[in-house]
Structure formats: C-alpha cells, structure tokens
Amino acid sequence: MYETFYGLNGKPFSLSPDPNFYFASRGHQRVLSYLRYGIHQGEGFVVVTGEIGAGKTTLIKTLVNELSGDTDFVIGQIASTQLEASDLAESVALAFGVSNEGLSRSQIFNRLQGYLTQRRLEGKRALLIVDEAQNMPYSTLEELRMLTNHQVGDRQMLQACLVGQGELRARLQEKRMEQLRQRAVAFCHLGPMSQEETQGYIKHRLQRVGWKGRPELHQDALDSIYSETQGIPRRINTLADRIFLVAYLEEKEMVDRDLVTEVARELAEEQPSASDESEAALAGTQKMVSGQGEELMEQRLSAVEERMGSLEKLMDCRSLAKALIQSLQRT
Template sequence: MFESHFGFSGPPFQLNADPAFFFGSRGHSHALAYMRFGVHQAEGFIVVTGEVGAGKTTLVRTLMAGLEQDRVVAAQVVSTQLEAGDLLRAILAAFGVAAPATASKAQLISSLEAFLTALAAQGRRALLVIDEAQNLDRAAVEELRMLSNFQLGTHGLLQSFLVGQPELRKLLQSRSMEQLRQRVIASCHLGPLDESETRAYIEHRLRLVGWTGRPGFDDEAFVRIHRWTGGIPRRINRLCSRLLLGAYLAGTDRVSDEDVERTAQELGSEIGEGEPAIAESGAGAASMQEEEDAGSQEESDRATQVVVRAKESLRSALFCWVDTLADYLKSGLLAQAMSAVPGMPPLVAVHGGNLEGLLASLDDDGRLPRPDAEVGLDVPAPDGGRCTRYVTLVQRFAAQMEQHEPRALITLGTSDDAVLCGLLANKSGVPLVRADAGRLQRGFRESMQANAVVLDRIADVLYADSLVSYHALHKAGVAAGKLQCVGDLTTDVLHQAQARLVSPEQVLSGIGPAAQRLWPGRGYGVVLLQSGTGSASADDIERVVTALAPCAAETTLLWLVDESLLESPWFVEAEQRWRSASVKLMPTPGYMECLSLLREAEFFVTMQPDRCVDEALGMGVPVVLVGREGVMPLRPGDAEPIHPWQPHTETARLALEVRTPRAGRADRLQAREGGAAPRIASHLQAWLLDQQEHPTMPDDQAEFLRSKRT
C-alpha cells in the first residue's frame, strides 16, 4: 500500500526477523562478534538473552546466514515448554533425522549420536540453536548439557546456542546449573538502542528499501519514537510502520513529533501499551560476560553490564544500598511508605553484585512491596584480586551517582561494598542515611562489625531499631540530633509476609511423604546446610553434620541442603546413614517457603548469619549460628549473645538447650509493633526538606567535588 506510494521496493519495518535488515548497533555488533568467536571455538554453549523484540532472532539468523554451509550444519528448535523427551525428538527433527514414534529415550540419544558422528566423519560439525530457551525446564537443560558430552576423540560433536528472554539468565544462574555454566564459553545480553541509534536504525531500514527522504522525519519525531518504544527494535518497527501508513492516508510527506504522539497513543490503546517505554541505562550496548577468565581488555565492555529496571526517571531519587534479599524487601517497604508521603522521590534499590542472582530465591509471586527501581552493578565476586573488584565497584557506582544525582544514599547492608559506596557518597556530598543503625551484627566476622561502626560514624541520619541500639550509638559519641528510634524493619517485613506463609505440610508435600509422617508427635528443627561467601567450607559443613546428628534422637531435623553438596561423596554416604533416622533432606527452598518452615520450627541452625537469622528471631525461633570459630546460640529478645563462640562439638547440646516448642512459644511477632518504614519516611521527608532549605557541606566534601570537576 504505502510502499509503492513512497517508492519503496518492499516493507521497511516488517516484524518478521530478516538478516538482510540487520543493523549493527554497538550492542548488536559486539554480540555478533562474541557469537562468531563462540562458533570458531566449536564447542560448549553460547547464551544470548534480551527483552522481547530486542533483535535476538535476527542476530542468530544473521550469524547462521554467514556460516560455511559445507562445514557447519545448523538446526533451530523453538522451545515451547519442551520436556527432556520432547526436546530430543525436536532436535532430531530439526536436523532431519527420522525417529520412530515408539523409540525410547536411549534409542533417540543413540540416533542423534550416530548422526553427529557421521557429520564429524565428513569433516562437518553440528550447531544447535534453541530459541525461547527460557521455557525449557531444568531437566531439558540438563539433557542439553549431557548431549554436549558427545565427542569423537578430543573434539565435541555438538555446539549449542541458548537464545531467550532474561528469565533464561536466572535459570542458568541457579545452583543446579553449575556444571552447564562451566561450559558456557561466551554470553551476551542485548539491550535497547539509545536515542541516536534509534534514528540510525530507522534510516538504515528505510534506505534498504530505496528511501530517498520521502517521507521525511522531523528531528523531534525520532526523539519521540525512542521515548515511546524504549529503543526496542520490534516496537520501533511496529510504530514506524503505522506512521508510514498514517502519512500515506493523510497525503503528507512529513512525519512530525505530533504524528508520533498521536499514533503511539492510538497504537498503545489497541495493544495495551498506553505509556511511553523507558529504556534501560546503558542502552544500545550488549551486556557481555564470559563465564570463565574475563580479561582486562573486556572491562570497558563490562561497564555496560549495569542492570537498571525503572518505570520512571531516576534523577534525584533516593538510592538504597542492599546486600541481602531481606535488605531488598526492606527497601520495598520503604518505597511503599515513601510513596504515601507527598513530595518524596522514588526509591532505588542498589546491589553491588548480580541482581538476578540476588532475587533468584524470592518466591512471593510479586505480592510483597518492591522498590520503585532496581540497579544491579553486576560486579563479579573476587577470584583472588579484591582490589580490582573494588575499583570496578566504585567506578560503576560513581557513574550511577553522576548520572542520576541521588538525593541521599540509604544503607541497609554492612558489607565491604556498602562501606566503599557509603564513603564515596559521603565524599561526594550525597547525604548518607543509616537504617538498622547500631544493630548488633550477630555472628558476622569482625570486618563486618567494623563496617557497621564506620557507616554509623559517617552517616548524616541514623535510624535505630530499638532503644538498646539508640543508647549504644549515643554512648559511642553519635550526636543525639542525628539519631531516631523508629523500630525494626525486619518486623515490618514479617508482618507483610505472614499472611502469605503456608503450612510446613504444603512446603514439604513436593519432597516425599506427607509432613504428618515426618515428625509424629514431636516438633522439628531447621538446619541450613549452605556455605556462605567467605564462611563455611565443605569441611565445616561435614563437621556440623557430625556434631548435630545426635539431635535426631530427640527431635526431627529438616536439612535444607545446597544442591551443590548433593554430589559430594561424603554427603551421599551420610544420607544413607540418615535414611532410617529422624533426618529429612530437601533442596533449599525459596525465601517465603523458608519463613513458612521456620515459623513452626523449634530451633534454627544455620551457617549463614545473613540469611533468615533476624527473621527467625523475630518470629520467636531460637538460632544456633555456626562459623569457623565455633557455634553461638541466640535467643529471641537477647541484646547480646547468650554465650561466646563454643566448640563445634557442642552444636547438638546447644540446639536442644535453646529449642522452644511452637505450642509453648508466645507469639512474639504479634506482640511486636511494626511501622518502622512509615516513621522513617515521615522523618526523612522533613530532614530532606530542611537540607534543601539550609544546605551544608563540609570543607573536605567541597574540596573533593572541586577536584573531581577538575
């Protein structure tokens, strides 16, 4: 229709993926280069992720179109909830290998291996592309890993590309996918186009069909197109196709910004997207990460790995530093409370590591409050060089502060990352606000205790969770004018979560016998067998297993086991010994399921002081912390530990000593008043307003900013 009117040789903005229209944006070009590198390696897995419409399929087809057909046989499978058995049949069909309908799994595998071996004998190799791979279940992904074991001599027979939406990254980052991750030789994430790339993309596609400037686009029209589409290529195609149709019907040779606004609103009302899209930070650059041995040359590219999820502009927002999942949920409650206070800016949760990894165990189906936006700096855990990691962290956080100019930084965590970024904010003139100030860091290593002290000393405002913390801070020299006693944010989280918790029977129903048969006539204790960063090793875990096993004679032990431990030989042997005892094992569940189990537990033994300890104590469940130094029992309501560290051999005795049956336990949570988040929001509003009216900046901060500008 409009194609012939404007003299085009074909439709410039078709929605179907066509490699002839491939546009080499900065991100797409980098991604294509990584994929070509991966193909050259001829082994392992290559992972490509991106939002819906980001251009993943076009990218893959562009790559496949450039393959040497006489050397590489490529096949594509589109995953639509395929299970392991169905996946095998789909792979055979994609490669054109006939398989009887009645063939067993072993026969299917044998047929595929024979086909791959025959290709290798011809000097060719197979490339398998799994599209929409986020829909695969874990068993199907594991089947793909097993297929990568096919070899002829020292050469792999099958290389696989996994292409999917961001959920694929979350799947691959789970603990059970460790072996597959070790075989990923390259990965990339396609982000959206930035504003300049959006214009270049549109003009690129128009030129490919013979565009000579008719119709013309006003400069502001390109800006509006980017604003409404968020730089997502498929959305750009859809909007521009409608704009050309509108120009043809209106008999005009010009597309204005008003045309874009009107057409985008009409299109949005038809498909349910009535608001402009907001592009991610770092738009246009692929987020790349080799799973092994990233070289220093990649650091400039890795700077684009910052993940930003936002529904609105983050400028002048409140940054909130979170270390743990509990911190993240507290930030959600603070965001909810601040949204009810007039004039408060949005709250952005900032995490130093991988954002998807942090949220992987959050199983609340989105029912708990969330922060207004999230920033994951995606700085990897140190493999030995902490200094290099800290430099990267500070650079990325400084870039976020420079870009968004936060009103203040709220710190919930006490990690090294939190201290570094807190110091940077303090030196940059950004007010530092401490929530959970003065809180006793029970069970944490000494450096974490020191971090809490540093943050409390440099903070401009401190919110204490109790009078004990308040007086401790005041006694330590913190000015009373900086201190507010507001209550415990953990209590707020538990009050929000309580209505969404389920019974232990429901949590355990998926692992075997009904829960009623697991502990007839007696209670149970929960044990979290999982090594934390820089804390427990396999030897530590084995020591706890030996020391705690005698508890099974008096109570049932429910072990929440890190899936990575299930393959260790000593653990398999220990499981055989426990099979007839009152010890039950299950993979570590999600956060809400952990709380559901803890609510009814008699005690909680854990090797991770930063996971569910405060929540357990808040629900009245005593805790036994296990670390390298020994074991430390904690009872709800104790301001200090009951005892200092004791030998690991005392684990069973201490667990039985502190255990408290659910029936005889006062409902501590119901007795505790919540409301810490609204109190913080109300006070912080007044404090920020006062700072705006009477700004003050120490001389050293002013000098720091002057030197930074210089």
C-alpha cells in the first residue's frame, strides 16, 4: 500500500525479525560482541536477556547468519514453551536434524550424544540457541546444564546460548541456579535505544527499502516517536508502520508531531486498558463465584431432599410400628 505510494521497494517496519534490517546501536553492538566472544570460547553458557521487543531475536539471527558461513559450527535452535526436562533431549536432537522417530528416550539421548561426539571429532563446535528461555522449568535448565557437561577429551561437546526476557536474568540469580550461573562465560542485557539511536534506526530501516525522503520526516515527529516508544524497536516498528499508513491514506508528504500523536492515540485506544482487563477479570470471577454458588445451592437442596426423604420413611416406619402395637394390644 504505502510502499508503492512513497516509492519504497519493501516494507520498512515489519514486526518479523529480519537480520537484513539489523541496526548497530551501541547496545546491540555491545551484546553482539559479547556473544561472539562467548561463543568462540567454545564452552559454558552464553546468556542474553532483554525486555519484550528489544531486538533479541534479530540480534541472534544476525549472529547465526555470521556463523552459517563458518564450517566449524553446527547450530541448532529451539524455542522454549514450557519444555519439560524429559523432552529436552528429543527437542535438541530435532534441532540438529538427528532422526529419532520410534526411539525411546534413552535411545534418543544416545543417538544425540553420538552425533555431538562425531561433530567434535571432526573439529566442529555444536551451538544450541534456546529462545524464550525464561519459560524453561528449573528441571529443564538443570537437564540442559547436565547435557552440556559431556566432553570429548577436554573439549565440551555442546555449548548453549540462552535468550530470554528479564525474568530469565532474575531466575539465574537464584541459589538453585548457582551451578549454571557459574558456567556462564558471557552474560549480557539488551536495553532500549537512546533518542539519537531511535532516529538513526528509523532512517536506517527506511533507507534499506530505498527511501528518498518521501514522506519527509520532521524532527519533532522523530522526537515524538521516541517519546511514545522509549526506544524499543518493536514499539517503534508498530507505531511507524501505522504512521506511514495513515500518511498514505491522507496523501501527506510530511510526517509531523501532530500525526505521530494522533496515530499513537489510536493505537493506545486499540489496546485494552488496565481497568477493562480488571473489569473482565472481575466479571469472570463473579461468574465463576455465581456458578459455584448455584452449584453449592443445588448440592444443599439435594441434601435437604435426601434428608426429607429419610424423615418421611422414618415417619412411615413409626406409624406402621404404632399401628402394629395397637393391633397386638386389642388381641
């Protein structure tokens, strides 16, 4: 839509992580340097954390692109969605393309070990990248630590890179994670971009798709985008994409602060407010409580009915016994 109108050869603000749009902010470059260092150590864990939308996945994809041209590396990737410890070996095997159909867990583990041992004997290094690692149960993290303990000679067979949100960082500080934490050769956190970097990021992405200055971006618009997004790449992409769409629909040749404010307000209105979520939660609770109350009342009524039935039977028995006694007395 707006790409054709403004003479762009692609979508500049896609939400899908794309290393072709990697922007070397100070924070991103620092984390990438830590990753390179940690991975070339060939041992232990590399841990990358950052808030939602900070650009972690784009960063990792950029690194994978770099390493894909290095024949010394074999790379496997998994996304942790509450992965259980008992399923870890199977997931890791699949990540490296190791066939395990119809095999038991012990057979899968042995086949994976065989694969990793062979790669190490060939002089290759196996790197496992675990995305969304904050979702991993403690037992699975411990299982992963044990899996990376195996060596061929004095060389580690498998190195792991854990990528996750800030919760991962907090979890690794807990006492029960001390052994894993001690084996982290690089530990880095990806924060938001500065105001200057945010402006550079926007222009960088536009230039990647052939932007020639249409529409013109007024300085106050760039300042306003930073204020609205606080330098978080995903937020910037969401807001900027909508700004360009509205600018196209209104055939604007300049993006200014007013347009940014208008679009930011629209996006905010589309998101459920905290009060809406609270009301929805309260309504759900009330409905649940109401349902439980009705169920409890039915149970009580059933109990009363049973008791009434028992009483009626008892009264009938008493009446029968009384009549029998009177009959015996007459005789």
